[in-house]
Amino acid sequence: MLEVLGAPEVSVCGNAGQPMTLPEPVRDALYNVVLALSQGKGISLVPRHLKLTTQEAADLLNISRPTLVRLLEDGRIPFEKPGRHRRVSLDALLEYQQETRSNRRAALGELSRDALGELQAALAEKK
Structure with missing residues (x-):
């Protein structure tokens, strides 16, 4: 299956046996689905504009x-309130999740650099 990524063209056959060429994003998504399933992982396909309850979002x-x-x-995640209940788009949640991960990676990188600098300074003092 690894040959699929980067392949110029991948086709599937429909009910009538007619081949249909898959666009690159669809081909890559299908590859990731097959890979996840082969590893025993579950997958869900949902539209990104899907609105979730606050409990589902949490x-x-x-x-x-x-x-x-x-x-x-606090305005960190956009939401709608069509009545009494808040609704959050999956797109907004995924964007927040990605932003949070990036911030965590940056903070961890900074902590690592600080710790390395302190370690190097301590080693230099012992010489």
Whole structure:
């Protein structure tokens, strides 16, 4: 299956036996689905514009619902309130999740550099 990535063209046959060429993004997504399934992982295909409840959104981010509500009210994640209940788009949640991961990586990199600098300074003092 590794030959699929980077291949110029991949086709599938429909019910009538007519080949249909897959666009590159579809080909890559299909490859990732097959890879995940072959590793025993589950997958879900949902539209990115899907609206989630605050509990579903909190579960996706692995945080408590009150923490999510605080993020919504602070304006860190956009939401809609079509009545009494808040709705959060999957797209907004994935964007927040990616931003949070990037910030964590940057902070970890900075901590690592600081620790390395302190270690080098301590070693230099011992010489």
